[in-house]
Amino acid sequence: MQTLVHYSLHFLAIGLIAYLYDSKNWKRNWLILLATMAVDLDHLLADPIFHPGRCSIGFHYLHSFYVIPFYFVGAAFLKRSIWKLILIGLAFHMFTDFVDCLWMFGECGECEIPEFFSYFSR
Numbered sequence: 001m002q003t004l005v006h007y008s009l010h011f012l013a014i015g016l017i018a019y020l021y022d023s024k025n026w027k028r029n030w031l032i033l034l035a036t037m038a039v040d041l042d043h044l045l046a047d048p049i050f051h052p053g054r055c056s057i058g059f060h061y062l063h064s065f066y067v068i069p070f071y072f073v074g075a076a077f078l079k080r081s082i083w084k085l086i087l088i089g090l091a092f093h094m095f096t097d098f099v100d101c102l103w104m105f106g107e108c109g110e111c112e113i114p115e116f117f118s119y120f121s122r
């Protein structure tokens, strides 16, 4: 269920973003935003590759707290361009992953909640 919500959010919401960004080229924009999902390829560098109780945020390289601010700053301040759209896609991706993590930690009885997230789930 959670996985389903996660991926339909990814696919549908980015369609909406693509449309709002530029309604004339929304199909092209959607493809670009779909391509930003490749950021999850950093999971392949992790060991184990898939772990159901793990939160991507703060764990994988492209999901780390050092990189995420750049996505948001770029999305907000870059001039209108393909890069801005890509960064919007990445920032949105981090947002959905973040919601996912909150959801996961909200349900976990015994798993360890990182400090950063316990602040949000209070």
Ligand SMILES: [Zn+2]
Pocket (backbone or CB within 6 Å): 039, 040, 056, 063, 093, 097
């Ligand atoms: Zn992700």
